[in-house]
Amino acid sequence: MTGGAALARVRVVLVGTSHPGNIGAAARALKTMGLARLALVNPRRFPDPEADARASGAADLLASATVHASLADALAGTRLAIAFTARPRDLALPMLDAAQAGELAAADAAHGEVALVFGNETYGLANDEIALCQRYARIDADPGYASLNLAAAVQVAAHEVRKAALRPVPRDYAPPDAASHEDVEILLARLERALVAKGHLDPADPKRLTERLRTLFHRARLSRTEVDLLHGVIGALEK
Amino acid sequence: MTGGAALARVRVVLVGTSHPGNIGAAARALKTMGLARLALVNPRRFPDPEADARASGAADLLASATVHASLADALAGTRLAIAFTARPRDLALPMLDAAQAGELAAADAAHGEVALVFGNETYGLANDEIALCQRYARIDADPGYASLNLAAAVQVAAHEVRKAALRPVPRDYAPPDAASHEDVEILLARLERALVAKGHLDPADPKRLTERLRTLFHRARLSRTEVDLLHGVIGALEK
Numbered sequence: 001m002t003g004g005a006a007l008a009r010v011r012v013v014l015v016g017t018s019h020p021g022n023i024g025a026a027a028r029a030l031k032t033m034g035l036a037r038l039a040l041v042n043p044r045r046f047p048d049p050e051a052d053a054r055a056s057g058a059a060d061l062l063a064s065a066t067v068h069a070s071l072a073d074a075l076a077g078t079r080l081a082i083a084f085t086a087r088p089r090d091l092a093l094p095m096l097d098a099a100q101a102g103e104l105a106a107a108d109a110a111h112g113e114v115a116l117v118f119g120n121e122t123y124g125l126a127n128d129e130i131a132l133c134q135r136y137a138r139i140d141a142d143p144g145y146a147s148l149n150l151a152a153a154v155q156v157a158a159h160e161v162r163k164a165a166l167r168p169v170p171r172d173y174a175p176p177d178a179a180s181h182e183d184v185e186i187l188l189a190r191l192e193r194a195l196v197a198k199g200h201l202d203p204a205d206p207k208r209l210t211e212r213l214r215t216l217f218h219r220a221r222l223s224r225t226e227v228d229l230l231h232g233v234i235g236a237l238e239k
Numbered sequence: 240m241t242g243g244a245a246l247a248r249v250r251v252v253l254v255g256t257s258h259p260g261n262i263g264a265a266a267r268a269l270k271t272m273g274l275a276r277l278a279l280v281n282p283r284r285f286p287d288p289e290a291d292a293r294a295s296g297a298a299d300l301l302a303s304a305t306v307h308a309s310l311a312d313a314l315a316g317t318r319l320a321i322a323f324t325a326r327p328r329d330l331a332l333p334m335l336d337a338a339q340a341g342e343l344a345a346a347d348a349a350h351g352e353v354a355l356v357f358g359n360e361t362y363g364l365a366n367d368e369i370a371l372c373q374r375y376a377r378i379d380a381d382p383g384y385a386s387l388n389l390a391a392a393v394q395v396a397a398h399e400v401r402k403a404a405l406r407p408v409p410r411d412y413a414p415p416d417a418a419s420h421e422d423v424e425i426l427l428a429r430l431e432r433a434l435v436a437k438g439h440l441d442p443a444d445p446k447r448l449t450e451r452l453r454t455l456f457h458r459a460r461l462s463r464t465e466v467d468l469l470h471g472v473i474g475a476l477e478k
Contacts, residue, residue: 025388025391028386028387028388029387031381031384032380033380056386056388057386058384140401140405144273145270145271145297146271147267147271147295147296148268148394149264149293149295149390151388152267152391155388155395159337159378166379
């Protein structure tokens with residue numbers, strides 16, 4: 001597949017954006033780098049004239065942008081989501097830098113849908129939003145002032161994805177048949193029901209265990225085959 | 240020298256900027272990447288409240304920004320200036336991409352002052368402005384819509400410089416005692432005077448020949464030693 005076809009499979013997801021101007025500027029950033037898909041989760045104001053103005057020649061990307069009530073909804077169909085976060089966090093995986101994130105996104109987009117996820121201008125992404133992503137990235141910045149504008153961060157990320165997509169990728173980062181977002185959520189829901197039925201899980205507060213399992217599955221980057229295998233295991237155990 | 244010290248020697252020069260918001264956003268972009276110096280050539284409006292607003296936490300960079308009546312003035316003291324241009328041009332040298340420009344700027348900043356030069360939002364840099372620069376760069380973009388916002392382009396360029404400055408540089412790109420902008424201009428002015436005196440040059444229209452010599456000298460990346468040598472040659476010839 002060509003690099004351009006891989007770029008077409010990369011969506012940018014903006015979560016809880018406060019300033020519509022940043023949505024427009026992000027659309028412009030995407031389009032200049034050959035990306036075409038923008039997903040918005042609970043934007044404060046959209047559509048908005050300020051978004052239109054800052055989008056400049058990328059009005060088509062705003063027109064085709066999808067609006068979602070949750071990040072999970074915006075990630076439908078993805079095999080890889082990379083959360084961009086400015087703050088160092090206590091995460092299960094090391095942070096990728098922007099170039100590594102671009103390489104990973106481009107490599108995975110050869111096989112399926114990929115999302116780059118950006119949080120609110122002030123607060124970034126919440127922990128439960130980051131938990132929906134398989135990998136985390138941070139754009140290296142000056143420790144004294146690391147506050148990139150949202151659209152500027154999107155521009156840097158898209159630039160790195162474009163660079164990586166348009167050059168040969170020497171190695172693969174994940175199974176070709178990676179499980180989708182939904183595959184994993186369905187598996188988790190089934191496992192949760194089974195554990196409740198067995199009295200292992202308090203149905204009033206099942207959250208913690210499910211969260212840990214989600215983190216584990218995403219860290220492992222499950223294949224579809226492995227998801228089927230786990231369904232088989234659960235089915236056998238719950239009999 | 241450390242990568243941070245190299246970053247401190249890289250200035251960004253914005254020529255003929257129309258929108259003060261872009262000046263503010265560019266200042267923010269610089270500061271996030273650990274760059275600290277902004278030079279403005281004939282900005283349409285500066286200072287301006289819109290620049291302040293978009294600069295966010297980078298007000299100090301706007302306060303210390305220098306304003307110049309010509310690009311030549313803004314390049315004073317530099318040993319290398321890289322012109323960023325969106326359009327393919329008939330230039331004497333191949334275009335660098337953003338990563339190559341970042342590597343070159345970081346490598347040269349280990350030896351002295353470096354400038355990254357950006358033109359007007361609509362018209363870019365004029366040919367006589369590009370001619371003042373030793374190298375040219377273009378941020379790769381989608382052929383269908385290559386119009387990066389000015390501050391977004393500055394962000395990408397600064398990101399690439401930072402990446403290059405903070406990793407070891409394996410090789411050198413130019414003589415350690417590279418001639419400064421002024422060294423070359425003084426040499427050119429002297430040569431021009433000598434040629435006029437000899438009747439080789441029409442003092443009413445000396446432009447074309449001087450321009451060609453400037454292009455030649457910049458392409459060669461003269462060292463100070465070579466500038467001295469050329470002064471000696473001119474002095475000997477004009478006797």
